[in-house]
Amino acid sequence: KAGVTQTPRYLIKTRGQQVTLSCSPISGHRSVSWYQQTPGQGLQFLFEYFSETQRNKGNFPGRFSGRQFSNSRSEMNVSTLELGDSALYLCASSFGPGDTIYFGEGSWLTVV
Amino acid sequence: KNEVEQSPQNLTAQEGEFITINCSYSVGISALHWLQQHPGGGIVSLFMLSSGKKKHGRLIATINIQEKHSSLHITASHPRDSAVYICAAEAYGGSQGNLIFGKGTKLSVKP
Numbered sequence A: 001k002a003g004v005t006q007t008p009r010y011l012i013k014t015r016g017q018q019v020t021l022s023c024s025p026i027s028g029h030r031s032v033s034w035y036q037q038t039p040g041q042g043l044q045f046l047f048e049y050f051s052e053t054q055r056n057k058g059n060f061p062g063r064f065s066g067r068q069f070s071n072s073r074s075e076m077n078v079s080t081l082e083l084g085d086s087a088l089y090l091c092a093s094s095f096g097p098g099d100t101i102y103f104g105e106g107s108w109l110t111v112v
Numbered sequence B: 001k002n003e004v005e006q007s008p009q010n011l012t013a014q015e016g017e018f019i020t021i022n023c024s025y026s027v028g029i030s031a032l033h034w035l036q037q038h039p040g041g042g043i044v045s046l047f048m049l050s051s052g053k054k055k056h057g058r059l060i061a062t063i064n065i066q067e068k069h070s071s072l073h074i075t076a077s078h079p080r081d082s083a084v085y086i087c088a089a090e091a092y093g094g095s096q097g098n099l100i101f102g103k104g105t106k107l108s109v110k111p
Helices: none
Strands: A005-007 A010-013 A019-024 A031-038 A042-050 A053-057 A064-068 A074-078 A087-094 A107-111 B004-007 B010-014 B019-025 B029-037 B043-049 B052-056 B059-064 B069-074 B083-091 B099-101 B105-110
Touching: A005 A087, A019 A087, A019 A107, A031 A074, A042 A064, A042 A074, A042 B099, A053 A064, A074 A087, B004 B083, B010 B019, B019 B029, B019 B083, B019 B105, B029 B069, B043 B052, B043 B059, B043 B069, B043 B083, B069 B083
Parallel strands: A010 A107, B010 B105
Antiparallel strands: A005 A019, A019 A074, A031 A042, A031 A087, A042 A053, A064 A074, A087 A107, B004 B019, B019 B069, B029 B043, B029 B083, B052 B059, B059 B069, B083 B099, B083 B105
16 A cells, blocks of 8 residues: 655755645545654644645644645645745645554755 | 653664653643654654553553653664654644644664
């Protein structure tokens, strides 16, 4: 069974640009969440989606947005990139609340 | 003060040693997760527990709800256990979005 797939794995963007990251959850999983990991702040929650509805949102500025499609695939978008947005962005999926969480390998974003 | 505290931050052990990583939390939780992160980024969920003790191979996780404390033990440690171990408290609501992460414990096991 395929795991959680994130694309792209690595990308470099310039300040002011925008970026879209994609996450394909494990087949059958309807809950998808996104996290940002930086050396200074560690892992922080960004968003959570369940059946195309945003259930929770972390404490991030409005430049960070996301969505989930009917096939449970999810995307997150960061507009007007800042140097501080350089991080590992991780996606995780599960069948639903209270179930084991499975993480993807992450997308490494570098903003220059 | 962080809501989830882990100790130690760094740990170096010799192969074969028994290892304990501690996690204390200050929020009410529905579950406590132990995660393993290898260099390169990918995270693997090791345990999700809400009471008592769970065992998987050489790994054992325990939780004391009254004391708001959890431990991860590794018996007969091996160099392949070298990784960052992260505990995450799942706040009430049973939602992935309610995960509050510790800063992680970097474990290095020497042969």
